[in-house]
Amino acid sequence: MTTLTPVLSAHWDADRSWKLARYEADGGYRGLRRALGMAPADVVTTVKDSGLRGRGGAGFPTGMKWGFLPAPDGGPRYLVVNADESEPGTCKDIPLMMASPQELIEGVAITSYAIGCHHAFIYVRGEVLHVYRRLLEAVREAREAGYLGTDILGSGFDLEVTVHAGAGAYICGEETALLDSLEGLRGQPRLKPPFPAVAGLYARPTVVNNVESVASVPGILRGGAEWFTSMGTERSAGHGLFSLSGHVTRPGQYEAPLGITLRELLDMAGGVRAGHQLKFWTPGGSSTPIFTAEHLDVPLDYESVGKAGSMLGTRALQIFDETTSVVKAVSRWIQFYKHESCGKCTPCREGTFWLAQIMGRLEAGQGTSADIDLLLDLCDNILGRAFCALGDGATSPVTSAIQYFREEFEAGTHTPADVLFPPERSSLFDYTPRRSTQLAGVHA
């Protein structure tokens, strides 16, 4: 049986957990002290050896990403932390930064030292006011204690950190859109190459890393690469936050080695809510193809989830029971992608618009017999045809839901989803729906 391995989450329930003094008392900044005694290249090597892979969804090896920076040319190099957590179902970085922001700040200091960065940025979404307060204060406290600023801990290394609040745009979680946004522009993805490692922020070499990735670095420096690889699988090393939500008895954050299964996690979380059964779930947010009960024993690591036809993504495990309409769930996700498409690439902008219309009529029980093929054809014309992965993500719930629940899409040609699956049965509280209005006003 796999057990939990709290590292990042070990002290989240401590009194005033967000304070620097609490963090130091629990061993905080030992990783930075250790790193500053090493050559920067050796810090990079340690992280490479740990096998840490990006925790923001795609799983690219973190140390390798750092290693892509070109040789120094005397100009600035930047670290930008992607704290724009917005993928539906994903809820790990925001609570991490609220409860224990110093984990991230220490990771920023170590990463910056490793890559030769003297000005790092944390781009946090603007819709989390208290998290932004906590980050601003964490930087202030760390600077006052000498962990940031000039001549950090007497090492001669200088680092400034700017915490930047976004203003509401899912697309800014895409790393090049994030960079454009940080430069004061509309957040629209850039054509790659060049990759940010070569031409990122202000066209300078830049590393963009997810919050959890960066926050995992101090532990790797404290414990060493072997400590990290003693958790997880051979190619998916280490600990990760698994976020259970939805129709589960005890939703929440469960930090475990990669490779744990949903069956094990559900057991820890009290199972699917009483009296109900698992119908479908997302392994890593709405952009990862859905799974069903047949996937309960798939190890939640990058390779196994990929082999089973989805992606580990952000380990955002959204659990839906048998009361839930797949058509309604997918329809709402598609509304989201349509709303958040930045409009730059035609296949995504127009494709999500058309997907939303078709899903809308299927949800209303007014679809046509050709709609399933039309949906699949549309997905085929979106997937891989845009600058970034937003459009790709929009196709995931559609194609996977048709794969596993085709009959519900067929039912959408004659019966509304809310009739087949009355919404009050899915709700976590008792209520009587307003039948006359329930289909109106879906996403203005």
Added chain:
Amino acid sequence: MSVEHAGAPAPHDHGRTPGGRHATGYDDDTRARLTADAQEIIARYPQARSALLPMLHLVQSQDGYVSPRGIAFCAATLGISTAEVSAVATFYTQYKRHPNGTYTVGVCTNTLCAVMGGDAIWEELSEHLGIGHDETTDDGAITLERIECNAACDYAPVVMVNWEFFDNQTPASAVDVVDRLVGGEAVAPTRGASSVCTFKEMSRVLAGFPDGRVDEGVGAGEATVRGTRLARERGWTAPSFDADEHAATPVTGQDEPGAGEERSSADRPTTTPADASPAREQRKQKSDDAKES
């Protein structure tokens, strides 16, 4: 707490009455204050243009929305056109094109929250307040929004008030929150400051000016720490740091280059197989299945 909307001018007095005139400038004192704030924001960045997003939050802290005079102020300060400022302001959902209520009440109606009851909460609030998405009550107290996923799915259904978390809501609890807001009571979020601040006060924080409320509220809610506590109950831990911390010595103890100097991490060619250490190489990390993260 003070309630901004009490006795405040109705929203349309800000100059958005159809056919009416926009206020076109700030008085000298206001302009001087905004200019000083803007300079502080600009100083945080290597390039001034990066200050635009926080400056738009600053404008909203003054005017309660991205006003025409605010757009002109940003353009003049940063040396760009008003069209360039507007192009950015209209891209992001937190920038409001008409005067916002004192409190933005956002109901998450993305799939997970919607299914768990967010749709019912939305219907109840919309009917109770008599307004729809992105509309404001006549007294200027509440602007209602359907919002997208706000990274609190383990607390579904979620309502945000001025971007503070109200977790595990029901139609009744959400109505109670808005009634107390309208009534001028101090209302505490589930996770956040000890009471929600006004839209303008919030906007000033988002511009990067702390309001001194960071130590209010909890570090984490119940769902956040469920794994932490379960592990402690059952005696589950991650492998200890200690053995390695005490036994190991730094990989190199001498002749360390500073960051960015010769032999630093970056002083290498682009990645080749030899770029990984032998231990790592043995694991033959494939990169072809990995995209950007």
